Amino acid sequence: MKEDGIEPDVTTWNTMITSYAQSGQCHKALGFFCQMQQQADILPNVISWTAMIAGYSQNGLHDKALEFFYEMQQVGVRSDSVTISNVLSACAHVASLQKGKEIHGYIVRNSNEFHSSVCSALIAMYSACGNIAGARWVFDRTPETDKHLVLWNAMIAGYSQNGDNSQALELFRDMQIRCGRLDSVTIASVLPACAGLATLKQGKEIHAYAIRNGFVCVVLVQNALIDMYAKCGNIRYARLVFDNMSERDVVSWTVMIAGYGMHGLGEDSVSIFRQMQQAGMKPNLVTFTCLMSACSHTGLLDEGLEYFSSMTRDLQIKPSMEIYACTVDLLGRAGRLDEAQKIIESMPFQPNACLWGALLGACRMHSNIQVGEYAAKQLYKLEPENAANYVLMSNIYAAAGRWYDVAKVRKMMEEAGLKKPPGCSWIEVKNKLHTFVQGEESHPQMDEIDATLDRVAG
Structure with missing residues (x-):
């Protein structure tokens, strides 16, 4: 890279690397980075390395971002808070608690721990890795002067994501007293906690707060409201929020489809999906998962199988494990157990316990001992300590009057020290x-x- 005999300086190199990395062209950014490394008088600095790490992380190449960070340490370039925030984001996405802890150790050794952006990234990382105690440890040890809005939001979201909804609401109340102000992200973070506890009254109060403070027109908040009302049993209010949206993203449509599905209104889910297509909004994998689940729970066999086929045929979306589980459940509920088993065995990846569990549940419904035994055998290997699988197989035997086999399953449970959870x-x-x-x-x-x-x- 050279124009009119003028050698580019470090700022020019960094500008090119950052531009390509941010636009998703990481291979071109890497090309410039490698050229920069070959210069005799100019070497990549912290900005160059951070641009590459951020580019990889923001474009879903999280493992590459982590590789670059470790290489950056090896060559002796000291990272800053922006570098750390991006690499912690990569750890969160790959749910690598071990690497996250290593980077936390690096932060402590380099005295950057209490920078607010780094603290919020640490909380998000620990939360994404399922270590909510680690997230709270960081939150509690951050000085009050550094506990900005983003930090409170990250901690509330962490509790919600990990199913600790009571703590999320408690921290939300504490935030109202100590922080003094909320934003749309706060509202969107705490509403899932209301949904998880089905606390409709609390959800309505937060909705009212959002209206009074002008947050109710934010798509992020509206999506969370739809989800909250649906999970709290008020699908009519969920639909009212949906209908009053001036703009909708793919999440808006998906949450409404899921809401109808969880209320057993599969035909309404299908109707919303068709409206979504007519509006020109492209469904994603989560949309199809919610749609297939709705079809499964309401017995819409033909529609469900057609959508399963159209995913790959029309939209080139590869079915996930959850999609296969919904399809197995759909066929299982219809009594087409042999087809369900064939789908499991023809998958491009190893089936998990969720799939075999769906098949075993269908066998219980239709009293199919042969397929049930096969599914149970797979589950005993995958989840040897899950008492529910043994109980389900025992129930299948009991329905057929095979009491000897019932006793045999119960003996297996006793020998393994298993008890049915209350x-x-x-x-x-x-x-x-x-x-x-x-x-x-x-x-x-x-x-x-x-x-x-x-x-x-x-």
């Missing part, structure tokens, strides 16, 4: 969540509850 349910009354676990009577109003149930049953 059932659990919860209900919200006057903005308070009450949890009930099978076999436990620890609730303070248990006597009154038992007396009421006896009256209803009698």
